[in-house]
Amino acid sequence: MNAIGPSPPIDDIDRRIIIATQAGLPLCERPYAALAEAVGLPATLVMQRLQRMLEARVxxxxxxxxxxxxxxxxxxxxxxxxxxxDAITELGPAVGALDFVSHCYRRPRQLPLWPYNLFAMVHGRSRCEVTEKVAVIAAILGSQCRRHEVLYSTRILKKTGLRLTE
Amino acid sequence: MDSSPIDLRLLNDYQRNFPLTARPFAAIADELGTSEAEVIERFAALRAEGKLARIGPVIRPHAVGASTLAAMAVPPDEVEAIATLIAARAEVNHCYEREHPVNLWFVVTAADETAVNAVLTAIELHTGRKVIDLPLLAAYHIDLGFPL
Structure with missing residues (x-):
């Protein structure tokens, strides 16, 4: 679990590298060298920066x-x-630790439009499979959860890597 | 999934720890007992089939810039036009339609919080509909990939 606090410091070189990778590394023998060339930096520097950002959890x-x-x-x-x-800080990580949950976040309620404060993404080969997995989450949350819903996606209208405009 | 065993291993085993070395595909080939050319060819084929979105770093939310999850309750006859308008914005990197009265869901990412809020305001102005802003307060999952 990671609380969303201040971001670890990254500089313009890191930003350039991240932005250049979001469309994907090129599928060639030396992808980091190709990436480095695209951003105009030495390959060793690009690899060092990626390693540092991994260690810093950026x-x-x-x-x-x-x-x-x-x-x-x-x-x-x-x-x-x-x-x-009062219970979410303890129960949130328990839900996030389930191997079938791909994302798990606390978000604010926006009453009256939106009463839910915990989001857990569940993928399955069928809705039946998702329903079974959701039951496992419901059992963990127990009486600390007042109600829940499952919103199925019907269309992916857009899905790209992170993009940043300067 | 109905892919070959090597495809499954490429997609499943390298969701993290993709080698950060000069020739990562050669390192993977050594681990799987195949050739560098074969690994590159299979990844390219998986990408062409749409099974692989990309290979690259997955960034922690808010590590770079700011973002939020936003949602709107849009009447069925307006979904198409409003979804098109939202998806066309460069700051929107995910946009889904979901079965619920609150039916349009999208992620807005920009340089900072002010810029994110400006995008939400612009969408409200253009659509005349309320945008529900659901920024992340805490992450309860370390994203290590998803077992296939």
Whole structure:
């Protein structure tokens, strides 16, 4: 779990590297050298910076980002929960630790439009599979949760890596 | 998933710890007992099939710039026009339609909080509809990838 506090310091070189990677590393023998050339920096510097950002947790991971939908995980359920504010700091991490939860965040309620403060993304090959997984979350939250819903996606209108405009 | 065993390993085993070395695909090839050319070719094929979105760093939310999750309750006959308007903005990197009265969901990312708020305000002005702002307060999941 990581509380959202101040960001670790990154400079303009780090920003340039991050922005250049968000469309994906080139699929060639020396992808970091190709990336370095694209941003006009030495390859060794680019690799050092990536390593430093990994250690500082600015970068969570470097790896393959699968498209779950195209791999058969066609049921994408955003489960949303109205959890007691006193209990959420303890229960949130327990939900986030479930291996089938791909994202788990606390967000503010926006009453009366939006009563839920805990979001857990659950992927499955079918809605039935998602429903079973949501039941596991419900059991963990127990009576500390007043109500919940699962919002299934019906269309992906846009999905790209992080983009930053200067 | 109905892919070959090597495809599954490439997608599943390298969601993190993709080698940060001069020739990462050669390092993966050594681990899987195949050739560098084969690894690059399979990743390229997976990307062409849409099973691989990209290979690269996944950035911690708010580590660079600011972002928020935003949502709108849009009547069915306005969904298409409003979704098109939202998705066209460079600051929007995810946009989903979901089965719920609050049916349009999107992530806005910009240099700082002021810039994020300006995007939300602009969308409200252009659509005449309320945007629900749901910024992240705490993350309860260390994103290490998703077991396939």
């Amino acid at each position: 970068i969570r991971r470097i790896g393959a980002v699968p498209n779950h939908y195209r791999l058969g995980y066609t049921a994408n359920g955003m489960s949303v929960w109205d959890v007691d504010d």
